[in-house]
Amino acid sequence: MIRLVRLFSTSVGDKLIVALTGGALLVFLLGHMLGNMTVFQGPDSLNGYAAWLQGHPLVWFFRFGLVAVFVAHVLVTVRLTKANRRARPVRYSRRVARQMSFTSRYMVLSGLVVMSFLAFHLLHLTFGVIQPEIYQLEDSQQRHDVYAMVVSGFRNPWIAGSYVLSILLLGLHLIHGAASLFQTLGINHESYTVLIRYGVYLLVTGIVLGYCSIPLLIFSGTVSLEGG
Ligand code: HEM
Incomplete structure (x- = not known):
């Protein structure tokens, strides 16, 4: 137990926390996407799924867990980035340094975009602040x-467009994040590195296409208020 506490207070422990919390967020993203895709089966499916989720006895346990995992992921990443910057007595070659600062800057930037999207998304569909007129429907x-809330929401070009753009940027964050996850967990043997890389591309492309298909098919009119 003491060893475990010691491990999690080192930078290796921090990397492990970022990898494990990132993995948990990835599992949430997959589940949330599959749940939301019931929109393609019509109003009864999505409303039934949402009602089941809201009434689930573990819903608050799950929500607090999700917030804790998300906060840990962000805070430990910030701590790790700061520690990495401080602990570089020998400078990298200019090319490696440029590559590393590009990757970390783009991870921070795409992470900030995901956080802003999340704030916007919760205000939109969880708290009904952005389009209050579509939130009260039963x-x-x-x-x-x-169903009516999501379909009416994505008929607005600005809302549909901002979701698609944010999800594309989320995809960029996930590509590097998921690849690092395997690296941190030591799953990077050269005989299956290529397999992992293509597996990550496939998973992230699936997530991006799955999420983007919702605003795109609604905005194009393929999915309508009547269902289908
Ligand atoms: C087309 C894309 C998406 C759709 C249609 C969608 C739909 C929804 C809906 C309808 C809710 C509210 C559920 C309810 O209160 O009954 C919700 C909540 C939520 N969404 Fe999304 N979502 C999308 C993308 C995302 C993405 C990309 C993320 C993460 C980056 C995300 C994270 C969340 C979270 C954390 C909640 C709150 C969960 C809770 O209240 O327990 N969503 N989403």
């Missing part, structure tokens, strides 16, 4: 009409 079974 379906014929008196359930929160999440």
